Amino acid sequence: KMRKHQMRLKKRIPFEEWKARKDREIKREKEIKLVELGSVVDRLNERRLIVAANDLIKKVTENPHDLRNKEFSRSSIPPPVSKKETAKSNDYIVKESGKLTFREWLHNKNVMERDKMRRTL
Numbered sequence: 001k002m003r004k005h006q007m008r009l010k011k012r013i014p015f016e017e018w019k020a021r022k023d024r025e026i027k028r029e030k031e032i033k034l035v036e037l038g039s040v041v042d043r044l045n046e047r048r049l050i051v052a053a054n055d056l057i058k059k060v061t062e063n064p065h066d067l068r069n070k071e072f073s074r075s076s077i078p079p080p081v082s083k084k085e086t087a088k089s090n091d092y093i094v095k096e097s098g099k100l101t102f103r104e105w106l107h108n109k110n111v112m113e114r115d116k117m118r119r120t121l
Contacts, residue, residue, distance in 0.1 A: 042094075044092050045092075045094060091111070092108050092111055092112075093107055093108055
């Protein structure tokens with residue numbers, strides 16, 4: 001059974017080429033992970049809006065005369081999590097620029113893991 005570096009020697013791939021190929025693979029994996037995190041955050045904000053819209057529709061159908069009720073102001077729709085808002089422990093942090101600090105990214109990661117745990121229960 002041949003080890004990886006022995007394969008390299010057998011095929012006579014120059015080390016630089018082999019190293020470059022390895023680096024590209026690692027970089028690609030990292031990029032994929034970033035994309036996944038972004039789409040999770042987008043889905044979450046979408047879901048919050050959908051839930052709010054459904055609540056609103058339900059309220060209107062139950063009592064259409066209360067349309068002037070303050071509940072129907074925009075405040076009943078949860079805003080997407082903004083950078084100013086200090087994130088609640090179960091909210092994802094989303095920024096318009098899309099760039100998160102490490103701390104924010106870590107927070108999102110923890111929230112995502114907590115969500116996974118909740119789903120499996």
